[in-house]
Amino acid sequence: MFSKFERMVDAFPAPELNAPPPKTLAKFIWFFARPFWPLFLAMAVITALISTIEVSLFGFLGHLVDWFGDTPPDRFLAERGWQLALMGVVIMIVLPGIQFIDGLVSFQALFGNFPMRFRFLMHRWLLGHSLSFFQDEFAGRVSQKLMQTALAVRETVGKSIDVFLYVAVYFTGVVILAASSDWKLALPFVGWLILYAVMLRWFIPRLDKVAESQADARAEMTGRIVDAYANVQTVKLFAHTRREADYARQSMGGFLTTVYGQGRLITLFVFCLQSLNSLLLFTVGAAGIGLWVNGLVTVGAIAASVGLVLRIHGMSQWIMWEVSALFENIGTIRDGMATLSIPHAITDRPQAPPLAVPKGEIRFEKVSFHYGKDGGVLSDFGLTIRPGEKVGLIGRSGAGKSTILNLLMRFHDVESGRILIDGTDIRDVGQESLRARIGMVTQDTSLLHRSIRDNVLYGRPDAGEAALEAAVRRAEAADFVAELRDRDGRTGLDAEVGERGVKLSGGQRQRIAIARVMLKDAPILLLDEATSALDSEVEAAIAENLYRLMEGKTVIAVAHRLSTIAALDRLIVLDKGAIVETGSHAELVAQGGLYAKLWSRQVGGFLAAGDSDEAQNGTAAAGMRAAE
Incomplete structure (x- = not known):
């Protein structure tokens, strides 16, 4: 029975969101609640039944008091036995049964599935x-x-169903029950309800406003704390633990200010509610006594009315907290909508086909991109890379090298112009198919907080064990991987690397990233400072395999260490987003331009003045010759 209710709604639906969720509160809530509407309808019916039964119990209590006064004890069971038995069935069987069904709907079908479905859909959207x-x-x-x-x-x-439907049914029943004895006895309840509604009308918008501010302040506080934990090495390197504590304290102080504001409103709310409840108890008691003295109501009616007052006294406290929580949740939703309803900046066209790369030609045609700034990064940039050509991008920081790679990966869309792969505009194909056909090793390598195996297989999840181990060996990572051991005793490929790979050195992370791309074996290869974190010995050891990885692929490599790319087919020298020089290493050195200056700064102090260009290029070409 439990599992049947738990499977009523799929928490992990297959269809993905193809548009951001609505930006208005009611539509946003309904968007996620719609698959659960039969369950919420069932909850509403159950809530109405429970509240009706509870009110009827107070009516039965009043009749029971009157029966005690009107019926002799020796005839009591004979005359009232069937009514007592009926109420016993309601109390012992019907009410627990309804509560059990309510539990199945609320806790089995809704409690876990509703938020998990929301998280799964929104996580995929994000x-x-x-x-x-x-x-x-x-x-x-x-x-x-x-x-x-x-x-x-x-x-x-x-809570909307619980509170508003429960209150509506319950108080309707209360007024009807009180008025059934004498309409005057219902007046205090009607007056209380009006004043209670006025009080809610004044307090709720203010609680709503402070709750929205509190949700944003809570998220900001959490973000700052997580940021410090994620970058704890930097914090410790610069001895800024106290500074980070103060930085978090600012957001904690902002959050605490919203808590104080909320607490003040709640204190006033509690005081006003207590005063109103006391007034209700006094007026019902006084009215009941007055009506009884004049013979207009029975003792049972007074007992039922006072019992209802005491029930309302406790229930109004519950309503207050539930309504406060309700509007706190509404504030949280509104705050979350500001982030979760943002549309995607880069989208696929409808029915975008996958990218086919039969050759691997890359062409930039009059591409302009400025990161939304007035100054230029790329303006009318043009470049054609032939199938299988190995091209190096060179230039000072800010020249546009990494921007070219990011645009090719479609991390950003060009502002004008287009980028073609084998004649296909990359905006006309699916983003995932584009990136599946491009392997990229970046300078800032971060690994997933998973095992070495999982991180390498990220390149090709369906690869076998032999292919995985071969990639690790080719990346010169096998030796240190074999020695790894995490705190749970997992070793080698099964050892976890920590958040962003913090348990590994920069060079080790880089080698795992290279192994991942080697396993991916995409037809286009991008290297953005791929060996920047490696020492010279490891770089020399991996060079042969890295050049072998380039075979049959179109390659674009970026490196500040020019010796690592000097042996490529063609070098492109960039300055302020434009191509200023192009040619082989020897040709560019001979020209005596920007490339020659950069080269001489890096290696001039280590070479004799009479050494030839070929000698300067010898080290860089060694890896290529070995691969051949």
């Missing part, structure tokens, strides 16, 4: 955002909004 989205946000802040908004949507729908 993963589709461009790099700039995540560069502009704290990772901890985004994840916090995802987690807390999922719960807030569920609680908002559930």
